[in-house]
Amino acid sequence: GENVEQHPSTLSVQEGDSAVIKCTYSDSASNYFPWYKQELGKGPQLIIDIRSNVGEKKDQRIAVTLNKTAKHFSLHITETQPEDSAVYFCAAGGSQGNLIFGKGTKLSVKP
């Protein structure tokens, strides 16, 4: 069935360093790839998304890249700050109109 793999499951970086989270998906028909940030006790919050007609998208310190051939997409956060600490989820658009989520990456940014 449709599946999204996400790595790493935990990531610890120093403030100011970059963080990279990688995802692979199984359904070649997927054409929409959002990233969500979830803080403790809250719902997921969209931080950036990319569609399959674009290879890269950037929004200030956050960028996402997509390789449709390899079915890979990645989230890059530069100049990390303590408030970036949270769980990050990648997702791929599923055939039912739903989103298929990865298992999440817990990012810790140490001051």
Add this chain to the structure above:
Amino acid sequence: DTGVSQDPRHKITKRGQNVTFRCDPISEHNRLYWYRQTLGQGPEFLTYFQNEAQLEKSRLLSDRFSAERPKGSFSTLEIQRTEQGDSAMYLCASSLALQSGAQETQYFGPGTRLLVL
């Protein structure tokens, strides 16, 4: 635009009881989704509505689960005869379906955390 809201935020119930959750989507959003999230996992799709029509259901949605969106605005998710395995965060999301057919952005509510004792 106040975002997606869910009520209650927390619910503790005893096994065998029925529970009902409510979701109010962003106004003018015609699609509404229900997901379930267990600890350490990503959200898993349960079902979704376009206006008042329930268009898809996941295999995760057993016969004990029922969802409605009677007027195409708010939605309710009911779980009958709750089991301990139903303990999870129930998330609602809404979106505006695009005429182009491209997948639209889903905005999530804060969730309802259910604990079944």
